[in-house]
Amino acid sequence: MTSTRAGPNPDHMDTVTLAQRPDLSDAVYRIPYPPDSPRFMQGNLASLLVRGRRVAQRWPHLVVALLDGDRPVARGIMVGYRADRDARPALPDGGWDQVAVWAAEDAMDGVEPDTACALEIAVHPDHQGRGLSGAVLAAMRSAAAGSRVLLVPLRPPDKAAEPEVPLDVYAARTRADGLPADRWLRTHVRAGGRVEGIARCSSTVQAPLERWREWTGLPFDRDGAVVVPGALAPVFVSTSHDVAVYVEANVWVSHPVPVG
Numbered sequence: 001m002t003s004t005r006a007g008p009n010p011d012h013m014d015t016v017t018l019a020q021r022p023d024l025s026d027a028v029y030r031i032p033y034p035p036d037s038p039r040f041m042q043g044n045l046a047s048l049l050v051r052g053r054r055v056a057q058r059w060p061h062l063v064v065a066l067l068d069g070d071r072p073v074a075r076g077i078m079v080g081y082r083a084d085r086d087a088r089p090a091l092p093d094g095g096w097d098q099v100a101v102w103a104a105e106d107a108m109d110g111v112e113p114d115t116a117c118a119l120e121i122a123v124h125p126d127h128q129g130r131g132l133s134g135a136v137l138a139a140m141r142s143a144a145a146g147s148r149v150l151l152v153p154l155r156p157p158d159k160a161a162e163p164e165v166p167l168d169v170y171a172a173r174t175r176a177d178g179l180p181a182d183r184w185l186r187t188h189v190r191a192g193g194r195v196e197g198i199a200r201c202s203s204t205v206q207a208p209l210e211r212w213r214e215w216t217g218l219p220f221d222r223d224g225a226v227v228v229p230g231a232l233a234p235v236f237v238s239t240s241h242d243v244a245v246y247v248e249a250n251v252w253v254s255h256p257v258p259v260g
């Protein structure tokens with residue numbers, strides 16, 4: 001780890017779940033995303049099923065926080081679902097969105113989950129670059145103990161610099177030491193994660209062009225692939241149909257978890 005920023009050593013910070021500390025729920029969800037995070041992801045419909053408070057109520061044992069004193073400075077959010085229900089594929093193309101739907105379905109139907117899946121890891125912007133993400137991952141694996149596995153439909157934010165490159169090409173790039181070139185993928189692999197494949201349609205956003213203009217400030221006045229800041233892939237525009245569609249691929253990563 002190449003951390004140079006000041007702050008408590010991540011190895012010595014407390015980690016809790018919201019099952020242990022429900023009083024921290026608001027503070028955990030207040031940890032902000034960086035200000036340059038893409039606004040258009042608000043248009044992802046599946047995410048409505050797994051909004052913060054809903055996950056905190058249904059799966060509090062799967063929401064972890066890293067504490068600086070008593071203040072949450074990083075969170076890891078997971079949901080649970082049943083892997084072998086209705087011939088579900090092990091690593092669905094639908095990635096993040098698919099898991100959000102499965103988790104919600106199982107919760108509504110009272111089906112006991114056996115698989116944990118990470119939906120989000122966020123480190124407070126003031127604490128990024130200090131190696132906290134590895135500590136969050138370790139806490140998530142512990143919290144997922146007893147599940148078959150912890151899956152991650154991993155969104156590598158740095159890929160936004162190369163939206164035209166297919167994700168499988170990007171994810172296959174390695175450094176001289178054999179670890180992934182992408183830092184977020186590398187963090188997961190170094191923590192014991194295994195790259196399993198690509199979820200081609202992991203997060204989708206479809207909306208009329210006016211919404212896209214509000215989200216991005218871009219004109220959306222021509223057909224075809226448009227590059228949007230923060231997007232990992234181009235957005236496809238049809239001016240005659242007055243609609244644009246974003247299909248984000250993610251990388252499937254699996255992490256072993258302790259036996260429950």
Ligand SMILES: CC(C)(COP(=O)(O)OP(=O)(O)OC[C@H]1O[C@@H](n2cnc3c(N)ncnc32)[C@H](O)[C@@H]1OP(=O)(O)O)[C@@H](O)C(=O)NCCC(=O)NCCS
Nearest residue numbers: 001002120121122123128129130131132133134155157183
């Ligand atoms: C992605 C994120 C969780 C990483 O957490 P972090 O605690 O800042 O990262 P770490 O300090 O543990 O560093 C992880 C790796 O990234 C590198 N890194 C950290 N900040 C960096 C930066 N600004 N630019 C380039 N590399 C950076 C570190 O050097 C390390 O790589 P290494 O293997 O070479 O040591 C954090 O940036 C974040 O919360 N981003 C917003 C939410 C998000 O995008 N989450 C991921 C998708 S859910």
